[in-house]
Amino acid sequence: MTTSLSGARTGAARLAALASLAADETRAGFLLALLDGRAWTAGELARHAGVAASTASEHLGKLVAGGLLAEERQGRHRYVRLADARVAQLVEDLAAQVSPTAAARPRTLREAGAGSAMARGRTCYDHLAGRLGIAVTDALTGLGLLRQDTGFALTDEGVNWFEGVGIPLVRTGQRPLARACLDWTERRPHLAGIAGAALCQHALNANWCTRIGSERAVKVTEKGEQALSQLLGIQADTLR
Amino acid sequence: MTTSLSGARTGAARLAALASLAADETRAGFLLALLDGRAWTAGELARHAGVAASTASEHLGKLVAGGLLAEERQGRHRYVRLADARVAQLVEDLAAQVSPTAAARPRTLREAGAGSAMARGRTCYDHLAGRLGIAVTDALTGLGLLRQDTGFALTDEGVNWFEGVGIPLVRTGQRPLARACLDWTERRPHLAGIAGAALCQHALNANWCTRIGSERAVKVTEKGEQALSQLLGIQADTLR
DNA sequence: CCCATCGTTCGGCGGTGGCCGAAGTGTGGG
DNA sequence: CCCACACTTCGGCCACCGCCGAACGATGGG
Incomplete structure (x- = not known):
């Protein structure tokens, strides 16, 4: 019971x-x-x-x-x-609350390596986080596809962009299309919600990035660098 | 220590x-x-x-x-x-998580009365909630001032509306201008963030609504009904 | 069929933490 | 100046909860 x-x-x-x-x-x-x-x-x-x-x-x-x-x-x-995504968001929010500034610095070289890989790019439940997640979010914002100044929502151009790239946005239940998730290494919001999840899944499926080992960290492939550069104007060295 | x-x-x-x-x-x-x-x-x-x-x-x-x-x-x-607002949001989120459907029904008449007043309108930390909060949020959305279909953000017209009504939106720190707060009686998102707080404060200052007793519940005044009807096209009987 | 592996159940141990009432501190009013 | 009141500190009580190891059950491979 x-x-x-x-x-x-x-x-x-x-x-x-x-x-x-x-x-x-x-x-x-x-x-x-x-x-x-x-x-x-x-x-x-x-x-x-x-x-x-x-x-x-x-x-x-x-x-x-x-x-x-x-x-x-x-x-x-x-x-x-x-x-579900609701629980994931709750855990994220709690985790973000207890890392007010930069998280504790890594002590050993091994941790430093793992930490830096995590900082570069990782998944946060079902979307991209770390510098990779921030870079994508910033690029979308800079191109007018996502607006963060008055809240957090895709623009009509943003919705079209997803369709154009071939990432279907299937609206399911109550989950918002776009939502901000606060990154706890970068301390800045990045794209979550249906669009964030779809983008992450596409990135993994299309081999834009691959998981490193069995951890959360992901690595951007050469193909991914080309795609991100071409579609969002993200400089490859931003991600390294 | x-x-x-x-x-x-x-x-x-x-x-x-x-x-x-x-x-x-x-x-x-x-x-x-x-x-x-x-x-x-x-x-x-x-x-x-x-x-x-x-x-x-x-x-x-x-x-x-x-x-x-x-x-x-x-x-x-x-x-x-x-x-701060961050903590309030966290508590809100936790509270919303544990009331998956309609909350437990009130047992006594007194509770029923208090519950129904709370359901009509109340404050949720610093913004409006209950049917009042929902009505305002829906009205803003219907008038194209707030968009919820692709996330949750004010439109440019929405920002102008606030200025026009005389509600200043002062951006402070990291807090988002608009953010969704999930109502735990209505189970629907309503306006929070800087705009939600400013609107609530204005509503109390301008005597659109007043607090009932020492609780969270608020009551819309006649002046408030006129203002909400004129500015947002909200029918007075929606709030009763 | 046997065995290694993965998971669960159970009993017992120890620490933590919430609760109270009693006593103590500080504030403001008469 | 004294008393009422709001809050805090302290000591002691009790319940709960997390931990482990040992025994048990289930699965799949050889």
Whole structure:
């Protein structure tokens, strides 16, 4: 039995129950790891967080019961991922709140390398972030395809641009077409929402960029540099 | 000494520390109460939550230390309010997440009365919400002053409208001019951000609406009905 | 069929944290 | 000057929760 977040309780109790899910360092680590948008196995998360498998199993049970994670059983593996874009946005927002300035500097060379790759480009749930995400967002804004001065929305030219490039924007449910996501290395908004997700998916499908290892970081390919330069006027060296 | 949220700790630890602040039912109640944007005294919050003054004092200490609340001492009173619009948005987002459909139905007549007044119109931190907020947002959208189809942003005509009505939009720091806030009774986005706050302040200053009692609920005055009808074409009976 | 691997359940341990009442501090009013 | 009031600090109590290891169940490969 699980104490649902939306049951017959006061708003304060439900809010506290939701926050409790993220109020544990191990579970918070799970959520941040899952921000890459992919599905992880229980074991991977346990090792990532440095806890016993049994501990991780209990945590995952709570997160799933609370609606933050979706799970998919495949054979003897339990894959989990963030339940939906709404949850991802919430985790993003929480994460952004606790990194007010530049995040803690990396200590070791290895971390510095990984950090710099992450800073260059990465996925943030289902859209592009890091300098790559910023560069794309800025380019769209500079070309009048996206307007950020009075809010955050695509212009009509912007919608046409997506169609022209061959990136379909399928409006699903309540999710906004364009939305700002605050980057926690660059401290600037970048494109999220349906358009951000579609662009990221296209970039990966069309081989504009590829994932580095098993982490969130992505690397822009030569083909990607050409495409971004031609379509958005982004200088290749901006991304290095 | 306080364990800062942005100290030299891992991201997961900082996220967990932030979430811990809202992970207690009493503190969550404080945050929700403070969503009305006003400053409360420690005693008011203690009575509101039904805990001893000493307990409330400790909770307030944590929330202030964690940066979620700002405090102001006046004589023997300790006034607290949400630290800034960023924190307010975070609490809003969390609250919206835990009320997936219509909130629990009111049980008593008194609650039903208060609930319906709240549903008609209320403040959400510094902007208008409830049916009033929705009506204004929809009217702005219908008149082409606000566009929600490709994101959420004022149009140029929208910016001019604010100037014309005599509501100055002063851009401060990073805060967006317009932003969507998801209403948790109507389940629809309404205008927040600088424009939403300016509009709400103007509505209260110009006596378009007044606060009911000491709660978040607001009531549209006759003058307000005329103004909203004339400026935005909102039918008076929409607001009743 | 056996075994390695992945995950779950259970019992027990220890720390954390929320709660209260009582006592203490400071403020303002009579 | 004294008292009422708002808040804070302290000590103690209790519940909850995260952690682990060990045992158990399930899956898939050899």
